[in-house]
Structures are given as structure tokens and as C-alpha cells.
Amino acid sequence: MRKxxxxxxxxxxxxxxxxxxxxxxxxNDVTQINPVPVERVLVPTTIGEIVDAVRSHPxxxxxxxxxxxQGGQTATExxxxxxxxxxDDVVDFSKERKEITVEAGITWRKIQEYVDxxxxxxxxxxxxxxxxxxxxxxxxxxxxxxGQGPLVLSVRSIRIVLADGTLVKASPSENPEIFYxxxxxxxxxxxxxxxxxSLADNVRVERRSAVMPVSAYRGFFSENVRGNHEVVFHNADxxxxxxxxxxxxxxxRTEKPVTVETRLIPGDRSYWVDRMAFRIISECPGGRALRxxxxxxxxxxxxxxxxxxxxxSYDVRELEPVxxxxxxxxxxxxxxxxxxxxxxxxxxAAILNRHGVNTVNVSIRHxxxxxxxxxxxxxxxxxxxxxxxxQGTTDADREAVRAWTRxxxxxxxxxxxxxxxxxxxxxxxxxxxxxYPRADxxxxxxxxxxxxxxxRNKLWDxxxxxxxxxxxxxxxxxxxxxxxxxxxxxxxxxxxxxATALSGVAGYKRDEAQTYLTLPxxxxxxxxxxxxxxxxGKPASEFPYFGSIVQFWxxxxxxxxxxxxxxxxxxxxxxxxxxxGSSYTVENGIKGVYENTVGRLAExxxxxxxxxxxxxxxxxxxxxxxxxxxxxxxxYSFARALKQLWAETDIFGPHLLRKWERKLIxxxxxxxxxxxxxxxxxxxxxxxxxxxxxxLALGGNVTPGALEGEAQVKVLKSFEDGSVLLSLxxxxxxxxxxxxxxxxxxxxxxxAGNRQILLxxxxxxxxxxxxxxxxxxxxxxxxxxxxxxRIAINAPVPSLHRILIEIADREFEVEHIYxx
Amino acid sequence: MARTQTKLLALLPALSLVxxxxxxxxxxxxxxxxALMTVHAASSVALVFIWFWIDARNRxxxxxxxxxxxxxxxxxxxxxxxxxxxxxxxxxxKGLALSxxxxxxxxxxxxxxxxxx
Numbered sequence: 001m002r003k004x005x006x007x008x009x010x011x012x013x014x015x016x017x018x019x020x021x022x023x024x025x026x027x028n029d030v031t032q033i034n035p036v037p038v039e040r041v042l043v044p045t046t047i048g049e050i051v052d053a054v055r056s057h058p059x060x061x062x063x064x065x066x067x068x069x070q071g072g073q074t075a076t077e078x079x080x081x082x083x084x085x086x087x088d089d090v091v092d093f094s095k096e097r098k099e100i101t102v103e104a105g106i107t108w109r110k111i112q113e114y115v116d117x118x119x120x121x122x123x124x125x126x127x128x129x130x131x132x133x134x135x136x137x138x139x140x141x142x143x144x145x146x147g148q149g150p151l152v153l154s155v156r157s158i159r160i161v162l163a164d165g166t167l168v169k170a171s172p173s174e175n176p177e178i179f180y181x182x183x184x185x186x187x188x189x190x191x192x193x194x195x196x197x198s199l200a201d202n203v204r205v206e207r208r209s210a211v212m213p214v215s216a217y218r219g220f221f222s223e224n225v226r227g228n229h230e231v232v233f234h235n236a237d238x239x240x241x242x243x244x245x246x247x248x249x250x251x252x253r254t255e256k257p258v259t260v261e262t263r264l265i266p267g268d269r270s271y272w273v274d275r276m277a278f279r280i281i282s283e284c285p286g287g288r289a290l291r292x293x294x295x296x297x298x299x300x301x302x303x304x305x306x307x308x309x310x311x312x313s314y315d316v317r318e319l320e321p322v323x324x325x326x327x328x329x330x331x332x333x334x335x336x337x338x339x340x341x342x343x344x345x346x347x348x349a350a351i352l353n354r355h356g357v358n359t360v361n362v363s364i365r366h367x368x369x370x371x372x373x374x375x376x377x378x379x380x381x382x383x384x385x386x387x388x389x390x391q392g393t394t395d396a397d398r399e400a401v402r403a404w405t406r407x408x409x410x411x412x413x414x415x416x417x418x419x420x421x422x423x424x425x426x427x428x429x430x431x432x433x434x435x436y437p438r439a440d441x442x443x444x445x446x447x448x449x450x451x452x453x454x455x456r457n458k459l460w461d462x463x464x465x466x467x468x469x470x471x472x473x474x475x476x477x478x479x480x481x482x483x484x485x486x487x488x489x490x491x492x493x494x495x496x497x498x499a500t501a502l503s504g505v506a507g508y509k510r511d512e513a514q515t516y517l518t519l520p521x522x523x524x525x526x527x528x529x530x531x532x533x534x535x536x537g538k539p540a541s542e543f544p545y546f547g548s549i550v551q552f553w554x555x556x557x558x559x560x561x562x563x564x565x566x567x568x569x570x571x572x573x574x575x576x577x578x579x580x581g582s583s584y585t586v587e588n589g590i591k592g593v594y595e596n597t598v599g600r601l602a603e604x605x606x607x608x609x610x611x612x613x614x615x616x617x618x619x620x621x622x623x624x625x626x627x628x629x630x631x632x633x634x635x636y637s638f639a640r641a642l643k644q645l646w647a648e649t650d651i652f653g654p655h656l657l658r659k660w661e662r663k664l665i666x667x668x669x670x671x672x673x674x675x676x677x678x679x680x681x682x683x684x685x686x687x688x689x690x691x692x693x694x695x696l697a698l699g700g701n702v703t704p705g706a707l708e709g710e711a712q713v714k715v716l717k718s719f720e721d722g723s724v725l726l727s728l729x730x731x732x733x734x735x736x737x738x739x740x741x742x743x744x745x746x747x748x749x750x751x752a753g754n755r756q757i758l759l760x761x762x763x764x765x766x767x768x769x770x771x772x773x774x775x776x777x778x779x780x781x782x783x784x785x786x787x788x789x790r791i792a793i794n795a796p797v798p799s800l801h802r803i804l805i806e807i808a809d810r811e812f813e814v815e816h817i818y819x820x
Numbered sequence: 821m822a823r824t825q826t827k828l829l830a831l832l833p834a835l836s837l838v839x840x841x842x843x844x845x846x847x848x849x850x851x852x853x854x855a856l857m858t859v860h861a862a863s864s865v866a867l868v869f870i871w872f873w874i875d876a877r878n879r880x881x882x883x884x885x886x887x888x889x890x891x892x893x894x895x896x897x898x899x900x901x902x903x904x905x906x907x908x909x910x911x912x913x914k915g916l917a918l919s920x921x922x923x924x925x926x927x928x929x930x931x932x933x934x935x936x937x
Contacts, residue, residue: 637852639861644850646927647840647934664920667927671896674861679893 027075029067030316031328033393034424036075036458038062043083047103047159047167047193050082054191055165060456063187065105065135068128068316069422070330072458073186074135079456082191084134090114091194098199099156104134104192109267111197112309116263121202121308123154129313134192139422140184140377142367142384143312144233146225146250149368149378152183159194163450167193172371181445184373186421186459188446204258205232205251205311207304214238217246218341221366225250233311234366238385239292240359243349247296251311260306265313274318278329282360282390283564319388327392327561329360330401333420334408335367335382340415347411348385355404358390358565374442377418377435384420392566394775394794396756402426409435425462432463439463494721498698501717502753505725508696509753510820513567516758516777518818519792520556520577524584525628526815527552530784532621539608540617541600544783545592549585551780556581558778558792576684583676594665606658612649613662620644620670629732634681638674642667695728695819698750699741702726706744713737723749735759735817739808742801751819755797758818761807765789771806773799790815822878828871829922833929835863840933849934864926868895872902881906 025041028034039059044050054061057080064074064083075081084105092101095118102111109129111122125131126141137158140150148154157171160182170179182189212220217236225234225248233251277295281287319329336344352359365384370376387408391401405426409419418435419427433439443464446455453466502508527548534543556577620641627636645666653659696716702724707713712733717725728737738748751757758777765787769776779791795803800817807814839860843850850857872891876883883891883902890898899919904912 635853637850637857639857640850640852642927643840643843643930647844647849647931651928651931667923668896672894675894675896 025081027062027064027067027081029070029072029074031070031330033328033398034070034072034458036072037077038075038081039078041081041083043086045086047087047161050087050161050191050193051165051167053080053082054161054163054454057454061191061454062457063134063138063191063455065132065138066107066130068131068135069139071422071424073138073422074457076456076458076461084132084191087193088132092196095120099196100199101194101196102133103194104137105132107132108136109264109313109315112264112313115199116202116309119202120199121312123198123200124148124151125312126151127312127314128316130316133195133197137183137192137195138186140370140373140375142365142378144235144365146231146234146366147229147368149381150184150370150373150376152180152371152373153368154198155179155183156196156198158182158192158196160189161191161193163190163452163454176372177445178449180371180373181442181449184375184377185442185446186375187457188442188455188460188464189449190455200308202263202308203232203253204256204305205308206254206256207249207251207300207306209247209249209300211245211247214244214246214345215342217248217364218338220248226366228252232308236364238345238362238364240288240362241349241353243345243352243362245292246364247300249300251306251308254305256303256305258305258307259303260310262310263307264309265315267315269315271315271318278319278360282329282358327390327397330389330391330424332387332389332405332408332423334385334387334412334417335377335420336385336412336415336417337380338366338383340417341383344383344385344411344415344417348387348408351404351407351411352387352389355400355407356566357404359387360390361388362386363388374438374445375421375436376438377420379418379437380416382417390565392562394562394756394777395773395796396794397566398424406431421459425459429463491721494719498719498721498723501719502698502725502750505696505717507692507694508725511567511570512754512756512820513563513570514573514820515754515756515818516559516562517570517573517577518820519559519758519760520552520581522760522816522818523552523555524580524633525625526790527584528621528628529625530782532618532625534784535614535618535621539599539603539610540591540614541595541603543595545588545595547783549588549592551783552581552584554780555778555792562777562794579680591669598661599665602658602661606655609655609658611655611659611662612653613645613659613666616645616649617662617666632681632684634677634684636677638670638677642670642674645670693730695730695734696752697726697728697748698723699726700724700747700749701745702741703745706741706746710737710740713741730819732816734819735814738800738817739804739814742804743808747801748797751797751800754820757795757797757800757820759793759795759800759803760790760815760818761793761812762788762790762815763810763812767810767812769793771803774803825871825874825878828867828874831867832864832922832926835860835867836926836930837933837936840930840935841937842933844934844937865892865895868899872899876902876906879906 025038026035027038027041028036042049042053044053060076060079062075062079062081064081065085067074087103087105088110089103089106090100090111091103093099093114098120100111100115107130108122108125111133112129115121124143124145126136126143131141136151137155140152142148142150157169157174158179159167159169160178161167168175168178170176170182172179178189182192210220221234221236225231230253231250232253234249236246236248239245239247277291281291281295284290334344334348348362363386365386367378367382367384369381370378391397401424405424406428409427409431412419413431413434419431427435436442446464447466453464530548531543560574623641624633624636627633645663649659649663700723702715707715712729714727715724716727719725728734762782765781769791771793774793774795777792777794779789782788782790793803804814839856843854843856869891872883875881887898887902891902900912900916903915903919907915
């Protein structure tokens, strides 16, 4: 019935009956960091629709299942994406033969619900049950099953639609080359539309868990797990960041009564505890130790007996973060021959620790040898290392991941191993071929079956080279990362010499984290600015005092999230932000309460007319904003404002009540601020000293003409490649100078020794970021102007000139460049 | 002692009258960061503090070091606190009202001074 309702809904929306087609869509995967624009998405409900679409579509075709791959394996630009998730029926089932035939869009969970009443279970599937069968076949997944291996071992046959639209059956004995090419072939050979899978008995299993040194694990596995036919599931978790301890967990067949009565994990189960645990582990200081020494001993305590299907019905929702805007949990996987286990673990640990990877878990699985798929990841019996980690979503974050991923791939392939292909496409072509030595045979088969290179996705765009007459795909390094190279890459040797020279320049290097952490501080310029503008035309009671408090702390949280785990924690700066944020909160909280009660009453009594005091308050607010753009707020003379309030407005006049209400409340405000500012001034000078006024940057194309009229910009040093060390003013003057310089052709290579810089811009609320470089870290509406929003752009310094010019082209204003 | 306190309070508007006159004379208004502003602020705070010190001694009120510092650093918050603590609620309200009157007189005197300039 549910499917019927869904189908009815889809039919009602259909553009192209009977299949539902959406045009010009953005396809993304679970990580939300690989958006791919496709021409349209087709959601077929019959195999015939797929045949028709493949035959008739002139351009590339991509295939999507559950979208749990993490590197664009389900799409490519301008493709017709076939979304298989509505092709999800059970076609045939035999309890006696322990066999089920299903459409490829069905999820493992749906099969489990079908076979569980017959006391049967899937022979092989992955740990989580949300994936589709078709997607899992294309990836040739594995699970935690002992004595098993790749999914292909449980597949009796498949049916596949080839590039010419023919529907063929393939099995180990019928069209075996297609069978072994399509399974694990990531959609390169055609659309797998049906599969016949082996089933096993749904038995009761008892959990057994042991903690041991990593050095003891292989021996433990050989003696207790490898040849033990009673063990159904097994995996071992290596605890980061020491990577020297393993918790090995097996689920062993038993006749004991179950302690978990439910046969499948309920589909509506809540996972907030699991998510919170992952968050604590990945983000809190000591989170990993807490897991190893407190959480896991609690989780694994006591006897636990459950059904095999229960243990195989995990839901990926347990891994989902609250938001993937600033960071995302991501997987990688490496395979190493079992006998090379002890060599790989320390190599992996060294790479992860050296790069400061936020590793949540490394799970060890075991797999027997692959029977012959062309892209076999288990060319021999292997241990799989499933790396679960957290990464940021910026271009810089992805570049960092790329670097250490390539090191890990080298470490695995050097030992005769491989890496897994469903994840981010970081490997070089050389690394891909080292891990998959039968790639040539695979590509030869693809050329034969798909001569026009119809079946494409970001993975094959990276590695498959079709004939010269066919559409060329893009090289590996460009995949999944938007990098606009605005300037020629410098010669590494020259760059090294420049870096050495710059390291001796006093005051050159600044903490990169400051570009993000200074944002909250600057909000206390923007909000008063908005307040000052607001007061010029509207009554004080209508200002969003409480909204601005909430927004301040939201921005602070966002800025902190960007820096957390990536940069050392800057206690001094956080304390400062907390002090000014708390001050702002108290001030606006009091004003919000007052203005919405007494203030509103006084306004009402004045009939909405503004008094001299109202105008003076607006003037002072503007004067304050103009002042704090250049000087610290605590230097502002509120005492002067108080005196002006009394000396420059009349004692008596129209709307006397409002007039005196304003006099008294503004006096109280200015008096408090005058004394508080004095205190903060004393404390700040004692704690931080005087702020400096110079920003150093490495620039290129700095011609004499570019420096004309730039009295505050000085060339301090020139280098052999033409780049120069510039001295620039700070804060707003830095922003203005940078904008003028880039318009004259100057670009920056580094600013204060950094390659990332934050800038904010106020843009129309409906505008979507379309600049050729940088990315939006976060955005929020301007509270006093609902037609605009404030966006925070993370800009690679070498692309800053491009971003500034493109913002100017759109007639938007750069609010600030956060110069650390 | 009470007379001394009254004199101290009377000095506040008197000082303001003088400084209003001075600041609106050659400088055409209070100038941020000027010596005149600093002296006026410091002397006003000092007068209030001396008044508080005498008043506390008269009432045998043992003011903590924090209150003493607050009376110097954040007078507008500390003064109402002191008035309510030392006089009870009714006395506190009366004291607060008188403080506002003194403040208004002080600022009115400043305005008067600016008009004389």
C-alpha cells in the first residue's frame, strides 16, 4: 500500500509518464560534499523504462541507488541519472533453494523484512541495511561475515541492461565476463536491474567481545575466528589515536534464548544517543579515551543473544551528524593481505596522526579471496580497514584529505593491497592501477560493451580513457574538488627559498584560525551598525534585540566549529569573545526587555513622535559605529555622549514624558558603558597589549602602477620570481586596499603566511553562491533587512583576487576581510 | 558628618557647572579623551566614593572590598545596591530617588554651564 501511495504521488508529479523525471537536478551523496548537476533524473518503476531510456538518451547515463557512495559514483555532469530506488520488488523467492530474486533498487532492509518470517537471512550484505542491492553489487560490498568475502560470492545471477538497450542475464557460468565486470564495476558496464541472491539460516548469535593489544590480534583471529564455523559475524575496532589496542567482537551461533526479542532493529528507532556519542568521540577533548575506557565497556557488558537478522539490520541514521554544513563524517577503506597486517597498522597510524586526522574509528573486517571480478579488492585473503573520520567541507579541507589519502593508498598498495573505490576520488591514476591491476581488462570489456562511453560517473570520468573520437573524461585530480587555479603554480624550489626568507620576517606569520575567530568580534560592529541605521527611521522598541543575541552566538558556534580540531584551541581569544559576547547579551537582553515594556509605553504616549533625545541616540549610535570600525570599542567616550545628551537637548519640550524617559534611560546606558569601557580597557591592555597596525602579505604582479596612490601599502622585499612582500594597513583599510589592488591586477599568494582567509558580504537573500572560487561557510539573514543575508566566504588566498572581483562585478559589497 | 555629606553632594552640580562652562567654552563641547573630561569624571567618581565611605562609616556598614571597587568602577550599579543594603527597601527607594535627583541636578548644572560659556 505504501508503495502504491508513493507511486501515485510520483505519477501525479510525473513529467514523463510512467516514469518520474525531474529535470536539471543536483545529485548529491550522503556526505553532501559532492554535488553534481545532471540533465535530469529518471525514476523508473519497470525494467522496460530503463531499456527505453538507455536506448533513447543520446548523452551520458549514470545510475544511482541509495547514494551512499561518497565521491560522485552515481552521477556526472549533464547525465541522465537513473534513480533506481522505485524498482524495488521481490521477483521470486524459494525457501527450499534458499534463494531470492529481487529488483536492483530494493534495499537490504526490505529483503530482510521479506525473508525473516521464513527464518532466513541474507548470506552476505554490508553492515547497514539501507543500501540498495544494485548499488551494493556495483561496489561489490562486504560485511562482517566470517568465512565469506565480497558480495559476489552470494550472487547466483544478475540481469543487466547494456548500452545498446539489450537485457542480458549473467552468472558465473552464463556471460561470466559481464558478471565479473559488472559486479564491482561501479555502473560502467550497464544498469543492473535484477539479482538472484543466496540466503542462509537466520540463527541466534551470541556476542563475545575481548580487548587486546593490536599485536596480538592476528594470532587471536587465526586461532578463534578464522576457521571457526560457529562464528557468524566478526569485526575488531582499533582505538585511535594510539592505534595500539583492539576490541574484537564476534557473534557466535548459539542455542541460548535471545536476550533481544526483536527480530529486526525497529525502523523507527531513535538514534540521538548514538549520534551524541559520535559527536563526543569526534569533537570533545578526551572523547576517544572516553569511548575506549567508559562507553565501550558499558556497551559491551553482559550477555547478549540476538537474531542474525537483527545484527544485520543496522541503520545508517545512527551515524548521521546533526548537520553536514561545516563538516561531515566520511569513510575510506583499505585492504591488506592478512599476513601484512602488522606492517600496515603502524604505517596507517603514523599517517593519520601526522596529518591530525579526526579519526572516529578504524574497523577491521576479514574477507576471503574474490572469485574473479575484474576490479577485485580482495585479490587474496585480506583484512579490510574501514576508516571512519570527520572532515571539513571546504576546499582546503578536501585538499588536506587528498594528501593523506594518497599516502594511505601508497601504504596499502606497497603491501600488495588495495583501497576501496566508493569513496572520494583522490587517488592518482597510477595509484588506481597499482590497486587494481586488472583495470586494463576491465576497460577493454567496457569499450566492447559500451563503445560510446554511455555509462559514466565521476569515478570513471577520472580513470577511464575512451577512444580519441569519444567524449573525453576529466583527469583524476579534478574530480570532486572545485579548484580554480588563478595563478601559475610557483616553482617548488623557488617557493621553498621564499618560505625560508619569509620565516625570518618578524610579524609575518599569524594564526590562521584567527580569520574565523575574529568574525564574532566584528559582529559587534555590524549589529551596532544595523542598530544605528535602524534608529534613524524606526522606534528603538522594534529593533530585534533578542534575535541579534541568538545570531551572535550562532555565528560564534559556526566559527568555532570551523576551527575545532583543525587549529590549536586559542584560550585567550575565546575568553575575549565570551566576555564581549556576554556583555552584548546582557546589554541587549536588558534593552530588549526595557524597550518592549517601558520604552513602548513611552513611545505610545508620545504618539510615535521622535524626541530630540531619540535623534541624539541615533547620532551617538552612528558615531559609535564609525568609531569602532577604526578603534577598539572601549576607547569610545560614552561620557561625552552623556554630556551631549544633557547639554544639547532641551530640558523641557514636547512629549515631556518620552523626553525624560529617554534622558534617564540613555543616561543610565551611557554611564554604565563609560565605566565598563574603562574597566575593559584596563583589563585588555593588561592581557593583550596594544594591537598592531600592519599586515604583511606575499603578492604577485605588483607593478609600480598598482601601487600608485597607495600611501599605506609598502613593498618590503622582492623575490626572484617577481613576488613581493607587502605591508598593508589592517581592518577596513586592509579590505579597501585589497580591493583596489586586485582591480589593478595584483593577486595574493599568502596573507600573513596563510592560504585561507574569511570574508563576509551582505548579498540579496535569494542569491545562490556562484563565484568561481571559495565556498560559503555559513549564512544568516540580516535581521533588520529581510531582503538581504550575510554570507561568510572561505576564500583560498590565491583565489582572493578572483572572488573580490566577482563580488564587485555583482555589485555586492565586501563587508570585511578577516585579516587574522 | 551629615553636613559634610550634603556638601559633597552639592559639589557634584557645582563641579558640573564649572566643567560645562569650560568644555563649551573654547572647545565647543566635551572633547573625547581631553584632560577636562578625565578630571571631571575622576572628580565626580571620587566625590561619590567619599560620600559612600562616610555614609557607610556613619551607618557602621561593613562594605566588602568588592563593593568598594564597584563603587569606583561601576558606580551606577553599585550605588543602588549599597542604598538598598544599607537602608532597607523603603530607605533604598528613597535613597535611589534622591540619587536620581542629584544626578539630574548635576546634569542640569552642566547644561547651565554650557549656556554660560
